[in-house]
Amino acid sequence: MGFRRPVTIERTSLGTIDDNGRYQKGTTTTLTIQASVQPLSIREQSTIVGPDGARNVSYVKIYTDTPLIPQSAASGQGEATKADVVRHLGRRFLVTQCDAYQNGVISHYRAYAQEVLTDDDT
Numbered sequence: 213m214g215f216r217r218p219v220t221i222e223r224t225s226l227g228t229i230d231d232n233g234r235y236q237k238g239t240t241t242t243l244t245i246q247a248s249v250q251p252l253s254i255r256e257q258s259t260i261v262g263p264d265g266a267r268n269v270s271y272v273k274i275y276t277d278t279p280l281i282p283q284s285a286a287s288g289q290g291e292a293t294k295a296d297v298v299r300h301l302g303r304r305f306l307v308t309q310c311d312a313y314q315n316g317v318i319s320h321y322r323a324y325a326q327e328v329l330t331d332d333d334t
Contacts, residue, residue: 247298249274271305
């Protein structure tokens with residue numbers, strides 16, 4: 213894919229409770245994938261973000277061959293990681309949705325991500 217470029221992904225495992233009952237933060241792994249990161253169109257913003265969505269942050273869509281972990285899947289039981297964070301142009305974006313397009317012709321994933329303003333937001 214000629215339009216894809218190296219993009220850094222932060223994947224963080226969930227924390228654990230140690231034998232003394234103290235919370236231990238999960239570890240963060242950095243991955244580099246090939247992806248195309250693009251801003252959302254006005255129509256996509258109204259559909260994905262909704263009329264009450266945050267207007268003070270940016271949203272992007274990501275096309276890649278690598279499945280990304282969205283916020284909705286990471287919050288489900290049995291998941292061992294938090295949602296992926298995409299680093300792009302010096303900013304961080306939390307993956308909120310990832311859809312598989314596996315039709316056998318040009319199989320790929322399309323993900324949507326919301327800008328993360330602080331570490332506390334993840």
